Amino acid sequence: MSTAARTPTIPAPGFADPTRDAQRAFRAVLDALAHPTRSYPLGGPAQPPPALGRGLGAVALTLLDEGCATWLAGPLGTDAETATWLAFHTGTRLVTDPADAQFVVADPASLPPLARLRCGTDEAPHHSATVLLDVRGATGTARFSATGPGIDGTADLTAPWADAGFLPQWTANTAAFPRGVDLLLVGEDTVAALPRTTRLHPRPEGEA
Numbered sequence: 001m002s003t004a005a006r007t008p009t010i011p012a013p014g015f016a017d018p019t020r021d022a023q024r025a026f027r028a029v030l031d032a033l034a035h036p037t038r039s040y041p042l043g044g045p046a047q048p049p050p051a052l053g054r055g056l057g058a059v060a061l062t063l064l065d066e067g068c069a070t071w072l073a074g075p076l077g078t079d080a081e082t083a084t085w086l087a088f089h090t091g092t093r094l095v096t097d098p099a100d101a102q103f104v105v106a107d108p109a110s111l112p113p114l115a116r117l118r119c120g121t122d123e124a125p126h127h128s129a130t131v132l133l134d135v136r137g138a139t140g141t142a143r144f145s146a147t148g149p150g151i152d153g154t155a156d157l158t159a160p161w162a163d164a165g166f167l168p169q170w171t172a173n174t175a176a177f178p179r180g181v182d183l184l185l186v187g188e189d190t191v192a193a194l195p196r197t198t199r200l201h202p203r204p205e206g207e208a
Helices: 018-034 053-063 074-078 079-090 166-175
Strands: 069-072 103-106 130-133 144-147 157-158 182-186 190-194 198-200
Touching: 018 053, 018 182, 018 190, 053 103, 053 130, 053 182, 053 190, 069 074, 069 079, 074 103, 166 190, 166 198
Parallel strands: 069 103, 103 130, 130 182
Antiparallel strands: 144 157, 144 198, 182 190
């Protein structure tokens, strides 16, 4: 066997400056959770797997580690480059059932029903899932009014990633507080958040 055949493929690099870049990304995620619906800029790795992208790559490098279980949905679940890159840079354990995952990485088409995900317990609500939702290229027309902690009055949320079944699921999710899942809405280079405390209400089309 040749030397080349025995040499494993080395994944593309992660953050250029792992400590500082992870700190910046973590601050963006914290700010997003503290101020639901607002977008914050992310600085991602230069060469993430294309299926993952810079934004999801940045959040994954920041939040995932060897102590957590992660489920990759849809095309990500069959993308060997993404699985190898995440294993190499984060050590996260990939699982085959979303109900077993602390982190779910999905796009709108592959997002499982929220009720299928870990929602924690009244005694340990932090034992719930966080969804990293890939909102790149979403083209829907859904709009909501958002209220809750971290929102001054009411916020207008444009949600092209939300299908017709999302609002009933989210309403049930917020009603289960302190249990429930949290969403991070990750674009190519931005992150916004919908923590379980954020209540959404339909906003009629054409309303300013």
